[in-house]
Amino acid sequence: MSCAWILCLIAANLGIGKAPEASASIPSPVLVELFTSEGCSTCPPADAMLEQMDKQPVPGADLIVLSEHVDYWNHDGWKDPYSSPSATERQNEYVRSLGLKTAYTPQIIIDGTSELQRGDPQQAKQLFEKVLAAPKIAVRISSLRAEVNGSVVRGHIQVDENTGKHNADLYVAVALDHVESQVSAGENGGKRLSHVAVVQELKRIGKVEKGRSANQDFEFKLKAGAEPGNVRIVAFVQEVGPARVVGAAIGRIGK
Numbered sequence: 001m002s003c004a005w006i007l008c009l010i011a012a013n014l015g016i017g018k019a020p021e022a023s024a025s026i027p028s029p030v031l032v033e034l035f036t037s038e039g040c041s042t043c044p045p046a047d048a049m050l051e052q053m054d055k056q057p058v059p060g061a062d063l064i065v066l067s068e069h070v071d072y073w074n075h076d077g078w079k080d081p082y083s084s085p086s087a088t089e090r091q092n093e094y095v096r097s098l099g100l101k102t103a104y105t106p107q108i109i110i111d112g113t114s115e116l117q118r119g120d121p122q123q124a125k126q127l128f129e130k131v132l133a134a135p136k137i138a139v140r141i142s143s144l145r146a147e148v149n150g151s152v153v154r155g156h157i158q159v160d161e162n163t164g165k166h167n168a169d170l171y172v173a174v175a176l177d178h179v180e181s182q183v184s185a186g187e188n189g190g191k192r193l194s195h196v197a198v199v200q201e202l203k204r205i206g207k208v209e210k211g212r213s214a215n216q217d218f219e220f221k222l223k224a225g226a227e228p229g230n231v232r233i234v235a236f237v238q239e240v241g242p243a244r245v246v247g248a249a250i251g252r253i254g255k
Contacts, residue, residue, distance in 0.1 A: 027062040028132050029139075029248040031236050034065070035091045035107045038080040039073030041187035046106030046118065051196045060132050064234055064248045065197045066173055070105060077185030082198050090202070090242070097241045112238050112245040134244070137162060139235050141251035146228035152221050153228065155251065157235045159214040164246050166239045167209050173202040173234040174220045177252075197234075200226060208237050228253045
């Protein structure tokens with residue numbers, strides 16, 4: 001079953017297209033991490049699915065997507081220009097913490113707790129219902145700006161009181177809104193691929209202790225060729241493990 005059909009079925013089963021209720025609450029942030037590679041022939045449909053998810057098809061959810069390109073497909077004559085060892089390491093951390101059989105591409109992790117099974121819309125529906133029912137803490141990104149001729153991004157993150165039972169880590173990701181590649185070799189040789197929310201850098205910048213709030217400034221040096229207008233900043237609070245994502249936010253420079 002194609003990724004497009006999965007999205008359609010999720011939307012139908014969760015009520016997309018219904019008139020919103022007058023008392024509808026603010027959408028709950030849900031972190032969607034896609035581990036992918038330009039060297040993987042089965043990844044382009046998942047990349048397209050992530051692009052559709054970035055358009056917010058799930059009612060009641062604010063889907064905050066990240067495309068994390070692993071480096072273990074960098075063979076057969078093509079090196080994914082967006083790949084990094086850190087993406088591979090983060091994926092392997094999920095395999096260990098969630099007790100998964102293996103890392104593979106494309107692999108989608110929702111809110112740090114569950115693997116989205118492509119081709120199984122019922123599992124996807126149940127998974128989104130579960131994560132949407134979980135309480136979240138507010139995360140806000142402010143004072144977001146580009147400085148030093150657009151080569152440095154700075155900002156501030158405020159996290160409300162951590163009402164969970166565990167301490168958590170505060171992460172910030174710099175991601176490119178949209179990129180395209182003309183692949184010349186490997187399993188996708190000859191194809192032009194499109195990606196959204198491509199992670200350039202993801203790092204832990206602090207901790208959020210249970211029962212406490214947090215405030216943290218951050219600074220990133222953009223990689224060569226990255227334009228501030230094509231950059232999104234994603235901040236999220238994740239229980240140590242990596243485990244459950246308890247809050248997330250997205251910001252763009254000048255917006």
